[in-house]
Amino acid sequence: MSRNSQPAERSLTVPLESRSYPIRIGLGNLQDAGSEIARRTKATQAVVITVPEVGRRYGAKLARSLKDAGMRPHRIEVPDGDASKNLRQVKRLYNALIDVGADRSSAVIALGGGMVGDLAGFAAASYLRGVPFVQVPTTLLGMIDSSIGGKVGVNLARGKNLVGAFHQPRLVWIDADTLVTLPARQRAAGFAEIVKAAALWDAEFFGDLERDVDDVLSLQPEALLATLQRACEIKVEIVARDEREAGVRKLLNLGHTLGHAVEALHGYKKVLHGEAVAMGMAFAARRSEQLELAPEGTADRVRALLERAGLRTELPDFPRADYLRAIGTDKKRRDQHIQFIALRRIGKAETVSLTPAQILPAGALPRRKKARPVKAAGRKR
Ligand SMILES: NC(=O)c1ccc[n+]([C@@H]2O[C@H](COP(=O)([O-])OP(=O)(O)OC[C@H]3O[C@@H](n4cnc5c(N)ncnc54)[C@H](O)[C@@H]3O)[C@@H](O)[C@H]2O)c1
Numbered sequence: 001m002s003r004n005s006q007p008a009e010r011s012l013t014v015p016l017e018s019r020s021y022p023i024r025i026g027l028g029n030l031q032d033a034g035s036e037i038a039r040r041t042k043a044t045q046a047v048v049i050t051v052p053e054v055g056r057r058y059g060a061k062l063a064r065s066l067k068d069a070g071m072r073p074h075r076i077e078v079p080d081g082d083a084s085k086n087l088r089q090v091k092r093l094y095n096a097l098i099d100v101g102a103d104r105s106s107a108v109i110a111l112g113g114g115m116v117g118d119l120a121g122f123a124a125a126s127y128l129r130g131v132p133f134v135q136v137p138t139t140l141l142g143m144i145d146s147s148i149g150g151k152v153g154v155n156l157a158r159g160k161n162l163v164g165a166f167h168q169p170r171l172v173w174i175d176a177d178t179l180v181t182l183p184a185r186q187r188a189a190g191f192a193e194i195v196k197a198a199a200l201w202d203a204e205f206f207g208d209l210e211r212d213v214d215d216v217l218s219l220q221p222e223a224l225l226a227t228l229q230r231a232c233e234i235k236v237e238i239v240a241r242d243e244r245e246a247g248v249r250k251l252l253n254l255g256h257t258l259g260h261a262v263e264a265l266h267g268y269k270k271v272l273h274g275e276a277v278a279m280g281m282a283f284a285a286r287r288s289e290q291l292e293l294a295p296e297g298t299a300d301r302v303r304a305l306l307e308r309a310g311l312r313t314e315l316p317d318f319p320r321a322d323y324l325r326a327i328g329t330d331k332k333r334r335d336q337h338i339q340f341i342a343l344r345r346i347g348k349a350e351t352v353s354l355t356p357a358q359i360l361p362a363g364a365l366p367r368r369k370k371a372r373p374v375k376a377a378g379r380k381r
C-alpha cells in the first residue's frame with residue numbers, strides 16, 4: 001500500500017496536568033519518532049532498551065531517527081522473556097546507563113513489548129531518582145495497555161509485579177507497522193485486552209470489534225488504527241480519572257482474577273497473559289450472569305468474540321482447590337474478600353467483594369476429565 005493512501009496518523013493526550021503526554025499512533029512512522037522524542041524530553045542522548053528480536057528488526061531505524069534529531073543513541077539489550085523482568089536486570093541496566101554516561105539530560109526509551117516497557121520504565125523511574133522515559137511499544141498489548149498509565153516494575157521470585165513505581169512516560173510512540181512481525185499468537189493475546197477494554201467500558205466499541213475482529217487481526221490499516229485509537233482512549237480515560245488505582249482503574253482487572261490464577265497454575269509457562277485473561281474474562285462474564293448482575297446473553301457475546309480471535313475460553317482442567325488457592329494468593333486480596341470485577345452488561349463493569357469460594361463455587365468449573373488409568377498412560381500409539 002502506498003504511503004499517501006494510508007489512513008492519517010492519530011494522536012491523543014493523557015491528561016495528567018504537568019505530567020500530561022501524547023500518544024501518537026501511525027503506520028510506518030518509526031523513522032519520525034526522533035524529533036518528537038527530542039522535543040518531549042529535551043534529551044541530548046537516548047538510551048534504547050530492547051530485546052534482541054526487536055532490536056534486530058527496529059533498532060537501527062529508531063537509532064537513525066534519534067541521530068537525525070540531534071541525539072546520541074545507545075542500545076542496551078536484555079534477554080527476551082518475562083524472566084528478564086527482575087532486579088538483576090535492573091542492576092545491569094543501571095551499570096550500562098552509567099557506562100554510557102547517562103544523566104538527567106538522557107532519555108530512556110523502551111522499544112518492545114510490555115516486558116521491556118515495565119523493566120526499562122522501572123530503571124528510568126529509579127536511576128538518578130528518575131530520568132525522562134519514552135515508550136515505543138511493538139506488541140499489541142504494549143500499544144493499548146502496558147505503555148499507557150505509568151505503571152512500571154519488575155517481578156520477584158515470590159510473585160509477579162511485586163516491585164514497582166508510577167513513572168509516566170513523556171511520550172508513547174506507536175508504529176502499528178511493527179505488528180507485521182509480531183507472531184499471530186501474541187496478536188490474539190493482545191486482542192484479548194482490547195476486548196476487555198470494550199467489555200468494561202464501551203458497548204459501541206464492543207460492537208465494532210464484533211464487526212472488525214478479522215480485519216484488526218489481519219492488520220487492515222483502517223480497522224487497525226481505529227481500534228488502536230479507541231482502545232488507547234479507554235485506557236487514557238480510566239487512567240486520567242484514577243492515576244494511582246484507587247478506584248475506577250481497578251476495573252481494568254476484569255478477567256484478571258482467574259487469569260492470574262491460570263497463569264500461576266501453569267507456572268507462567270505455556271499460556272500467554274492475554275490468553276489467560278481471555279479465559280478469566282469468559283468466566284467473569286458467565287459468573288456475572290449467574291449472580292444475576294448481567295443480563296442473559298452477555299457471556300455468550302464475550303465468549304464468541306474471544307473465540308473468533310482464536311482464543312480459548314474454557315478454564316484449564318485443574319482441581320477447584322488449586323484454583324481457590326491461586327485466587328487467594330492474588331496480591332489484590334483484601335482480608336478474606338477479593339475485589340472481583342463483574343460485568344453489569346456489555347460496556348459496563350463493577351467491583352464486587354467476594355470470597356474465593358463465592359467467586360468459584362463448586363460446580364462453576366467445567367467437569368474434570370477423569371484421570372486416565374495408569375495402565376494406559378505410558379502406552380504409545
Ligand atoms: N505496566 C502495565 O500497566 C502493564 C499492563 C499489562 C501488562 N504489563 C506487563 O507486560 C508484559 C507483557 O507484555 P507483552 O505481552 O507485550 O509481552 P513481551 O514484552 O514479553 O513481548 C512478547 C514477545 O513478542 C516479541 N516481540 C515484541 N514486539 C515484536 C515485534 N514487533 N515483532 C516480533 N516480535 C516482537 C518479544 O520479543 C516477546 O518475545 C508483562 O510483563 C506484564 O506484566 C504491564
Ligand SMILES: [Zn+2]
Pocket residue numbers: 193256273277
Ligand atoms: Zn492484563
